[in-house]
Amino acid sequence: MKSLSIQAGTITGNGFQQQQLPWHGLTKSTIKPANNEEPNNWIYVVGKINALFPSLSLEQEFLQASQIAGTPPPANSMASDQVELEQINSQPQQSKWLYNGLSQPQNLYIAREMNWVLENTDNNHLFSLLPTSNQCLLQLISALSPDTGNIILVGQRLADGRVAVSNITATNTPALQQVAQQEQSKSTSFTQVVNELLSLNANNGESNAERAINFTLYNNDKIYTETYGFCYQPNTSGANPSGYQLVNVQVKTQTSGDRLIAKVIFHYQGINTGASQSWYCAVDVTGEYPFITVPWKQYLCH
Structure with missing residues (x-):
């Protein structure tokens, strides 16, 4: 062709958690008539989930939590400054370590502070994501699993450019x-x-x-x-x-x-x-x- x-x-x-989740924490806009010129900003996109450390302090906290949980980081995963932190955030092979650590229930407080993003198959940034409930946060963590691959994300584009996540399913x-x-x-x-x-x-x-x-x-x-x-x-x-x-x-x-x-x-x-x-x-x-x-x-x- x-x-x-x-x-x-x-x-x-799949090994991927698929849950039909209600919307929590935000008020969704009502459906507008089809001839209404205002955009509704709905999203239905295919990509990969990634989690980035927003600060060196959170990365160090995660390192300590990982060692306590018995899920030590791979080599070259300890940052000493902001430059090294950005290099760690850009490594796609980090997803297994992040999944192993963030999937521990006691580390949910760290997962809440991570910068969640959606990337395409070339690891290019598409959207910054906003989890709208704890259940949604668990979906994001599950999507980090190396066994998951691409996912389908449904949500709404907010005024600040982020996407409020409604649901994630496997492809x-x-x-x-x-x-x-x-x-x-x-x-x-x-x-x-x-x-x-x-x-x-x-x-x-x-x-x-x-x-x-x-x-x-x-x-x-x-x-x-x-x-x-x-x-x-x-x-x-x-x-x-x-x-x-x-x-x-x-x-x-x-x-x-x-x-x-x-x-x-x-x-x-x-x-x-x-x-x-x-x-x-x-x-x-x-x-x-x-x-x-x-x-x-x-x-x-x-």
Whole structure:
């Protein structure tokens, strides 16, 4: 398949603790009508959790607590000044030590004072995070585990730029679990399709288009099976016997009453012809938690 990209437009009209947690400590804004121009700042993003020491004193406190708990730090993890502290904070291999120490119940007071951040797969900073409850803080600590990998974070962007965390879940959602089961019975071409589609999650998850595509990737297994079928299981007696390849993914939003609906449109082109066809998944992105309204349907451009 060709490299894919997201286009946004508007048309009128595990070992990981997964808990559905209530919101504590902050007052969330109510859902605005879809045609309200004020941004709601909802976040639905994929990345990795990291914890940084905000000060040398807290790092030293954590070192002492780790030694008492029998979870000593790895080599070169003791800072003597601010420069060394910044170097420690930039080492991704620190996550196992941080997880082992912060997951001790007696060290929860340290976890509360850590700077929690969300990073992309290249370890680049995306957001500073604000845990909104003790349960949420435990989710962040669990996400530090080396066995966790990428996570899905849902929250709200605050005026100071931080993201108030509502919930964290693992990326092995039920839809992705079904895809993984099918990978075992299909060729390596299916795995290639899955990996290329999942690469679309490389975004900040802030806009309605990004939230819609991220939610679709992890909650709709049809996009994987249908894309694979179009390309590698063509109808030899059909209009394009060589099959279709996915060439573009586009997101268009529209209002439906007081709801905001995002259509994630997958455009396919004939491998040996100029024939084309498009299919879409519709996602309601009005509130903080998106949900699918149309799993898979042919899209007619107009």
